[in-house]
Amino acid sequence: MKAVVFNGPYDVSVEQVPDPRIENAGDAIVKIVAAGVCGSDLWTYRGQANVAAGARIGHEFLGVVTELGDQVCGLAVGDWVVCPFRFSCGECDFCTSGLPSSCVNGGFWGREAIDAGQGQYVRVPFATGTLVKIGDSNSAPDVSLLPSLLTLADVFPTGVHAVTQAGVTKGSTTLIIGDGAVGQCAIVAARRAGAGRIIVLGGQHSDREQLAKQFGASEFVTERGAEAIAAVLELTAGRLPDHVVECVGTAGSFDTALQLARPGSTVGYVGLPHGVTLDLARLFGRNIGIAGGVAPARKYIPELLPEVLSGAVEPGAVFTSTLTLDEAPLAYQLMDERRTIKVLLTCPE
Numbered sequence: 001m002k003a004v005v006f007n008g009p010y011d012v013s014v015e016q017v018p019d020p021r022i023e024n025a026g027d028a029i030v031k032i033v034a035a036g037v038c039g040s041d042l043w044t045y046r047g048q049a050n051v052a053a054g055a056r057i058g059h060e061f062l063g064v065v066t067e068l069g070d071q072v073c074g075l076a077v078g079d080w081v082v083c084p085f086r087f088s089c090g091e092c093d094f095c096t097s098g099l100p101s102s103c104v105n106g107g108f109w110g111r112e113a114i115d116a117g118q119g120q121y122v123r124v125p126f127a128t129g130t131l132v133k134i135g136d137s138n139s140a141p142d143v144s145l146l147p148s149l150l151t152l153a154d155v156f157p158t159g160v161h162a163v164t165q166a167g168v169t170k171g172s173t174t175l176i177i178g179d180g181a182v183g184q185c186a187i188v189a190a191r192r193a194g195a196g197r198i199i200v201l202g203g204q205h206s207d208r209e210q211l212a213k214q215f216g217a218s219e220f221v222t223e224r225g226a227e228a229i230a231a232v233l234e235l236t237a238g239r240l241p242d243h244v245v246e247c248v249g250t251a252g253s254f255d256t257a258l259q260l261a262r263p264g265s266t267v268g269y270v271g272l273p274h275g276v277t278l279d280l281a282r283l284f285g286r287n288i289g290i291a292g293g294v295a296p297a298r299k300y301i302p303e304l305l306p307e308v309l310s311g312a313v314e315p316g317a318v319f320t321s322t323l324t325l326d327e328a329p330l331a332y333q334l335m336d337e338r339r340t341i342k343v344l345l346t347c348p349e
């Protein structure tokens with residue numbers, strides 16, 4: 001079968017790799033129908049993630065079950081499934097208490113598991129605990145829903161996690177830092193949580209501003225640093241936002257988040273931290289909390305799935321390009337150069 005392989009900085013290619021086989025009784029083999037390219041894949045692509053050349057890549061996928069180990073429960077060959085960005089057993093203390101991202105048996109695609117999510121097939125360990133059924137052989141999901149269903153693998157639950165951790169309330173003014181796929185999904189999530197006014201701090205890319213407004217952003221601020229803080233306070237007549245949601249993970253974005261955090265509030269964060277150090281003294285005097293981290297996507301998927309299937313939310317609009325698996329090198333280039341927000345790779349036979 002074919003799969004995307006990381007060869008070194010700015011070099012990915014589609015290579016022939018061995019077909020996956022059932023190795024443990026809890027495994028499933030899934031034929032991938034659609035896979036996402038993630039902002040976090042770009043850290044690997046740019047050589048900033050300490051990933052060895054030759055590694056497989058990708059962690060967002062949905063598809064059809066083609067083979068099941070003897071001990072997999074609740075799934076049948078032919079079922080349509082979506083898979084979270086980390087596999088998890090479904091049985092340990094963390095899985096059963098709502099934090100499958102800390103599963104003691106779990107791991108990441110392409111690392112603890114050899115297979116990754118950008119390829120024709122994947123072996124899924126702990127299939128019972130990991131996969132979520134989205135249709136069966138008699139009722140495949142409508143093709144128009146596939147992009148939104150694919151966001152369940154990562155960016156939509158990640159946005160929901162940030163908003164949940166920030167405690168976004170009905171009618172509130174919520175500030176979202178970041179206009180990438182996760183920031184965009186946080187807008188959907190904040191709208192879903194009933195935020196009255198959503199201010200987004202983003203960059204100067206009109207496609208991102210347009211999508212943010214489509215998702216329900218009230219205002220979009222393109223300044224950075226001190227100017228961004230001034231611009232937000234001008235919009236709010238000097239009042240700090242009720243909630244701040246951080247979806248970038250840089251020192252600069254965290255600094256902005258803390259400066260705009262309202263006393264007594266909790267900053268929700270899901271941006272993978274890069275070079276961020278936290279000075280607790282800055283939080284102490286104003287009773288600022290920080291909550292978030294790697295999203296327990298597997299916990300959120302069953303809750304979000306009915307809303308995606310009914311069309312109540314349409315986070316799939318974050319996929320601003322669709323390419324085939326063979327075009328993966330172009331997909332990475334387009335995302336690296338910010339010429340598209342997020343790419344959906346289709347995996348034809």
Ligand SMILES: [Zn+2]
Nearest residue numbers: 038060085154
């Ligand atoms: Zn991702």
Ligand SMILES: [Zn+2]
Nearest residue numbers: 089092095103
């Ligand atoms: Zn577990």
